[in-house]
Amino acid sequence: MSRLFRIRAAGIGAALILAVGGSLASADERQDVERGRELYREKCAMCHAAGGMGTGLLSRRYPKGQELLENRTDLDPAFIATAVRGGIGNMPRIARGEVSDAELALISKYLTRRERN
Amino acid sequence: MALVPPPGLTVAAFERALRAFASVVGDEWVFATDEDRATYSDHFAIDEEAHRPGAAVAPITVEEIQAIVRLANEHKVPLWPISRGKNFGYGGAAPRLRGSVVLDLSRMKKIEVDVENGTALVEPGVGFYDLYDYIQRNKIPLWLSVPGNSWGSVCGNALDRGVGYTTYGDHTSKICGLEVVLPDGDLVRTGMGAMSNAPTWQLYRYGYGPAWDQMFVQSNFGIVTKLGLWMMREPETMVGIDMEFDKPDDLEWIVDTVAPLRREGILQQSPSIGSWLRGAAVLTTRAEWYDKPGALPDSVIDAIRRKFNMGWWSLSMRFYGPEEITEATAKVVRRAFNGRPVLSIKDSKWKQGDPPELSAWAGVPITFPLQNANWHGGRGGHIGFSPVLPANGRLALEQFHRTYARYKEFGMDYHGSFAMGERHITNVNQVLFNKDDPEMMARVDRFFRTLVEDAKKYGYGEYRTHLDYMDLVAWTYDFNDRALLRLNEKVKNALDPNGILAPGKSGIWPARYAEHRDVGGKA
Numbered sequence: 001m002s003r004l005f006r007i008r009a010a011g012i013g014a015a016l017i018l019a020v021g022g023s024l025a026s027a028d029e030r031q032d033v034e035r036g037r038e039l040y041r042e043k044c045a046m047c048h049a050a051g052g053m054g055t056g057l058l059s060r061r062y063p064k065g066q067e068l069l070e071n072r073t074d075l076d077p078a079f080i081a082t083a084v085r086g087g088i089g090n091m092p093r094i095a096r097g098e099v100s101d102a103e104l105a106l107i108s109k110y111l112t113r114r115e116r117n
Numbered sequence: 118m119a120l121v122p123p124p125g126l127t128v129a130a131f132e133r134a135l136r137a138f139a140s141v142v143g144d145e146w147v148f149a150t151d152e153d154r155a156t157y158s159d160h161f162a163i164d165e166e167a168h169r170p171g172a173a174v175a176p177i178t179v180e181e182i183q184a185i186v187r188l189a190n191e192h193k194v195p196l197w198p199i200s201r202g203k204n205f206g207y208g209g210a211a212p213r214l215r216g217s218v219v220l221d222l223s224r225m226k227k228i229e230v231d232v233e234n235g236t237a238l239v240e241p242g243v244g245f246y247d248l249y250d251y252i253q254r255n256k257i258p259l260w261l262s263v264p265g266n267s268w269g270s271v272c273g274n275a276l277d278r279g280v281g282y283t284t285y286g287d288h289t290s291k292i293c294g295l296e297v298v299l300p301d302g303d304l305v306r307t308g309m310g311a312m313s314n315a316p317t318w319q320l321y322r323y324g325y326g327p328a329w330d331q332m333f334v335q336s337n338f339g340i341v342t343k344l345g346l347w348m349m350r351e352p353e354t355m356v357g358i359d360m361e362f363d364k365p366d367d368l369e370w371i372v373d374t375v376a377p378l379r380r381e382g383i384l385q386q387s388p389s390i391g392s393w394l395r396g397a398a399v400l401t402t403r404a405e406w407y408d409k410p411g412a413l414p415d416s417v418i419d420a421i422r423r424k425f426n427m428g429w430w431s432l433s434m435r436f437y438g439p440e441e442i443t444e445a446t447a448k449v450v451r452r453a454f455n456g457r458p459v460l461s462i463k464d465s466k467w468k469q470g471d472p473p474e475l476s477a478w479a480g481v482p483i484t485f486p487l488q489n490a491n492w493h494g495g496r497g498g499h500i501g502f503s504p505v506l507p508a509n510g511r512l513a514l515e516q517f518h519r520t521y522a523r524y525k526e527f528g529m530d531y532h533g534s535f536a537m538g539e540r541h542i543t544n545v546n547q548v549l550f551n552k553d554d555p556e557m558m559a560r561v562d563r564f565f566r567t568l569v570e571d572a573k574k575y576g577y578g579e580y581r582t583h584l585d586y587m588d589l590v591a592w593t594y595d596f597n598d599r600a601l602l603r604l605n606e607k608v609k610n611a612l613d614p615n616g617i618l619a620p621g622k623s624g625i626w627p628a629r630y631a632e633h634r635d636v637g638g639k640a
Binding site for chain 1: 175491
């Protein structure tokens with residue numbers, strides 16, 4: 001086997017590993033984001049979908065379109081957790097019985113999803 | 118934030134109890150950090166510390182609840198059951214007695230719907246949005262009745278005598294059958310549910326012998342784990358009439374016009390006659406109109422009304438059913454208003470097949486009305502003062518003038534409505550405040566107590582109230598040396614000798630914690 005071939009083969013192998021690994025990671029992430037989206041719809045959309053209290057109040061402070069949290073690109077997990085557990089403005093604090101830490105992490109993944117940012 | 122155990126318990130004894138609860142539900146469902154105590158507190162409260170819980174525990178099955186109740190008896194720990202804890206304005210998730218353990222039932226989300234009979238059987242964690250989504254997902258031709266802020270629990274709302282806007286809006290009257298864990302951990306089903314496998318549990322309310330459903334409403338006699346509720350068939354049509362009225366004193370004739378329509382069953386939904394601020398506070402903030410303290414002057418009220426083309430009062434009525442009936446009803450109602458100085462009238466009509474009307478009149482859950490808590494800016498909030506009046510125009514107007522004068526005296530913006538029952542009015546007055554304004558917050562408590570005292574002079578009692586005022590309001594029900602309160606407490610002590618279940622709820626105190634009753638001074 002030529003050195004060049006070995007290098008090429010190794011390169012292809014590495015690329016394959018990266019591709020497979022990457023797509024696996026990506027599949028997990030997509031699954032988390034999808035679950036986060038479902039949880040967001042279940043737990044948050046009552047206020048943060050169109051017509052909800054949160055959307056109405058945020059529309060007073062953000063440009064059109066940005067009042068919907070799902071459209072925002074400036075959210076980060078720490079801010080989301082602070083707002084959820086500590087409340088913000090009119091938003092009440094959300095207890096762990098209603099949204100567990102694990103669920104909050106998934107919701108956060110959805111609101112900060114990479115493919116949108 | 119210091120850990121406050123329930124009265125009579127050391128921190129060590131309390132922690133032993135929490136470990137015992139964790140042995141039932143698992144460590145992950147016992148919440149006892151400072152952050153947890155804050156999340157289960159009442160963010161609208163004048164003084165959050167007064168109702169700070171010691172911890173929370175979140176079971177998911179009836180068996181877990183029974184086990185926790187037995188342990189609470191053993192460890193002498195008071196529990197404060199909540200369904201979803203969204204009863205904002207009345208205390209949210211927070212307990213009446215500081216240090217109590219919140220029994221959070223929001224994970225219990227089972228739903229059963231009997232489509233043919235138009236009934237639902239729901240667990241406490243089922244929110245209006247959950248039930249709405251379930252109905253939509255399964256294409257069930259039933260409508261909900263939802264309150265103006267619909268993020269709460271279907272079960273919890275009915276158990277607190279919450280109201281909605283359709284003909285099924287008196288939610289507590291639509292309860293049909295409960296499953297309840299009693300304070301000793303026993304499990305009972307009311308009505309026909311007392312018979313094993315009865316197919317009529319959600320169909321006939323009373324069963325055989327005494328009927329107990331209302332015993333578990335606004336009470337601390339048991340933990341409701343399932344609630345049967347009647348639901349409305351999707352109507353063929355919904356016809357609406359919205360009216361605006363120009364003058365505050367129009368209230369008298371509006372009430373006298375609507376009252377007979379309600380009494381005779383022509384108008385089957387409970388319309389609410391609401392003041393201008395009801396809309397303005399949702400759509401705008403006070404700073405957009407006025408930057409001075411004190412109640413808004415008439416010139417500003419006029420400017421707001423002009424901007425939104427609204428009356429001093431507004432009234433929305435809805436009729437449901439076959440078109441022949443709804444159209445005929447609308448005709449009769451319009452005739453009743455003939456010759457009256459109505460500022461404006463708007464008609465509406467929805468028919469099956471039309472796009473859904475996204476409103477509480479169509480049973481669609483909403484949250485936007487709570488934007489009104491932002492009226493003052495800052496961390497907003499509200500409490501409600503809601504005396505029950507006779508359905509009589511003169512008496513309603515007199516009560517309005519008394520209340521309005523107090524709003525002005527205390528420098529608060531009037532936000533009142535008169536919800537027309539079949540033979541009564543529930544006069545809901547929202548007190549909107551800004552928690553970031555200490556001077557305003559200092560006024561709110563005195564203001565509220567004054568309103569209660571004023572109403573009591575005329576024999577008007579509240580139908581529901583915030584944690585801070587449960588004792589005060591219970592005390593106003595004073596016939597025969599408060600015989601009803603004494604009866605409630607006899608029952609309480611018989612069922613719950615250790616006083617573990619929601620001590621102080623609706624002013625009902627078990628003997629064990631009786632010294633915590635507070636009818637006069639600060640909460």
